[in-house]
């Protein structure tokens with residue numbers, strides 16, 4: 001079983017390596033809503049960390065490819081992003097150090113900040129990360145996203161911060177704000193062409209059903225419909241370009257429930273880390289005991305997704321009462337004899 005899972009995992013990683021991103025063409029197919037100045041809008045571009053005192057050696061982050069076309073088709077109006085009403089580069093006003101025109105809001109803040117005060121008299125600006133975080137409130141995203149904590153690792157940063165085929169001269173000119181639009185468009189197109197989205201482990205890589213019965217003294221846990229769950233969760237998000245880009249490890253979706261350890265390394269039983277003792281271990285206070293771990297995870301997701309059945313209070317959708325507890329069950333037993 002253990003080896004089987006390991007092999008599946010390796011196979012899936014191998015597949016991920018050769019599967020190219022086919023997302024762009026199909027996801028762009030639906031007609032764009034009528035926009036006034038579409039012809040002015042660029043398709044894909046590279047945003048450089050433009051600064052007043054460029055220090056080429058000291059630049060930590062790579063530039064970012066931004067697919068303007070994908071966004072323009074998904075976001076209602078130009079002013080959601082171009083908050084001053086002028087469709088000019090953000091780096092006119094938001095530079096690495098910040099400048100007067102942008103009231104010293106730095107490029108870093110303008111692109112990532114989550115704390116933005118709503119404006120009454122003008123457009124409320126949005127950063128890349130604040131708008132993406134808002135997308136996670138959709139029920140199809142919120143179920144998982146209410147139970148996973150973002151790790152914000154380097155892999156996460158590199159979904160945006162990576163450009164293919166960048167030369168030293170490109171970086172120097174880009175940071176000085178002098179790289180031609182043609183070259184920026186070429187770099188962006190090459191990056192999108194080379195970009196690969198990882199293939200997630202599939203529902204069939206996990207069990208069909210699992211009996212969860214580690215602590216079945218009072219109630220019986222029902223069979224957990226494992227494959228139905230994974231199918232349903234993956235089915236709902238398969239056309240979302242944001243999800244596809246950021247779920248960037250073959251194990252990302254499995255790790256929603258199987259957290260803190262790679263699936264392949266050992267038994268994925270929750271009870272291998274969550275103790276059955278009545279109270280959480282004082283040494284690991286953030287780690288709930290086993291019953292709470294199940295309940296928090298199952299119900300946290302159901303609540304976030306507005307799953308109609310089972311409701312948190314309808315214990316018997318998930319549990320049958322154990323022998324001795326249930327009259328129906330006792331009658332059934334008698335019938336079997």
Ligand code: HEC
Nearest residue numbers: 047048049060061062063064107108111128152156157160
């Ligand atoms: C949703 C896309 C996105 C993600 C994810 C993202 N960034 Fe950025 N970041 C940008 C954009 C766009 C810029 C502006 C262009 C540039 O500077 O490369 C930027 C600029 C920056 C800058 C200022 C420019 C500089 O080089 O000093 C820093 C620092 C930075 N990012 C760090 C990070 C770190 C660290 C992470 C991961 C924790 C991260 N970013 C994740 C989009 C993103």
Ligand code: HEC
Nearest residue numbers: 035037040041047071072075077078081087088089090091
């Ligand atoms: C999701 C956010 C978003 C939306 C929506 C959006 N843009 Fe942009 N746009 C950007 C970003 C980010 C840049 C790159 C700025 C930079 O290079 O610093 C940009 C750049 C541009 C540029 C090039 C500016 C330059 O001088 O390099 C034009 C023109 C433009 N947008 C027009 C539009 C129009 C017209 C619309 C509405 C149809 C629109 N944009 C909708 C985010 C957006």
Ligand code: HEC
Nearest residue numbers: 081082084089090093101102103105110113116125126127
């Ligand atoms: C013409 C100058 C100008 C341009 C162009 C511009 N901004 Fe701004 N931006 C500002 C100013 C000024 C503020 C400060 C707002 C205030 O407090 O009045 C600001 C604030 C912000 C904030 C809020 C930061 C915070 O901490 O509250 C974000 C986010 C932001 N801008 C993102 C962008 C993005 C993304 C673009 C490009 C699509 C952009 N801006 C283009 C001038 C500009």
Ligand code: HEC
Nearest residue numbers: 066067070074075080126127128131132160240241242245
């Ligand atoms: C106003 C909201 C909004 C802002 C601001 C925004 N995004 Fe997005 N982003 C979206 C949406 C919506 C999607 C696509 C989801 C879908 O497929 O329906 C998306 C998709 C993406 C994707 C995956 C598809 C692709 O283009 O590869 C990336 C990467 C991305 N955004 C980067 C950025 C960067 C970089 C910025 C800032 C310069 C940014 N986004 C600003 C809403 C936003």
Ligand code: HEC
Nearest residue numbers: 140141144148150151152233237240242243246252253256
């Ligand atoms: C099956 C569970 C699941 C579903 C459904 C899901 N995600 Fe995720 N998502 C994850 C996990 C797990 C991570 C990785 C968290 C980490 O390690 O930072 C993640 C990470 C992300 C990230 C980067 C980290 C962050 O918090 O910004 C984005 C963006 C994202 N997902 C977008 C979406 C969008 C958009 C949807 C809905 C269309 C969605 N996801 C639906 C499980 C899910």
Ligand code: HEC
Nearest residue numbers: 212213214215216217218219221291294298312313315318
């Ligand atoms: C979404 C499904 C779900 C719902 C709804 C649910 N539970 Fe559970 N519960 C579980 C799972 C899974 C376990 C772990 C079962 C095991 O290992 O035997 C569990 C374990 C338990 C246990 C510990 C096992 C035992 O017999 O001592 C008790 C007690 C329990 N649940 C009571 C309840 C009560 C009372 C309700 C209604 C308020 C409820 N549960 C609703 C899924 C659920």
Ligand code: HEC
Nearest residue numbers: 201202203205206207210212229253254257268269270271
């Ligand atoms: C919605 C939450 C959830 C998701 C998503 C999920 N699993 Fe599970 N999985 C569980 C639970 C709960 C168990 C039972 C754990 C226990 O017995 O303590 C389990 C058990 C397993 C087992 C052990 C089966 C057995 O018979 O003991 C394997 C293998 C497994 N999962 C693989 C996967 C793979 C591969 C994925 C991704 C394709 C995945 N899981 C996604 C919740 C999930």
Ligand code: HEC
Nearest residue numbers: 257258259260261268269270273286287288293294296297
């Ligand atoms: C490899 C060890 C390990 C396994 C296996 C494991 N957990 Fe956890 N879990 C932890 C740790 C450690 C924490 C403490 C918070 C943290 O660091 O993420 C935790 C925290 C939690 C929390 C509290 C909320 C949170 O995310 O912090 C819930 C709920 C939970 N686990 C449910 C489960 C369920 C259900 C399973 C089985 C599908 C499971 N865990 C399997 C180690 C594990």
Ligand code: HEC
Nearest residue numbers: 143144224225232294297298301302305307309310317318
């Ligand atoms: C990450 C999200 C998520 C988690 C975690 C989760 N569920 Fe669900 N659950 C769903 C969704 C979505 C549905 C609706 C399924 C459908 O559309 O077929 C559902 C439906 C169900 C149903 C009704 C359908 C059926 O299979 O009979 C039961 C029972 C159930 N879940 C039990 C559980 C138990 C027990 C756990 C914890 C061990 C759990 N769920 C954890 C998302 C989740």
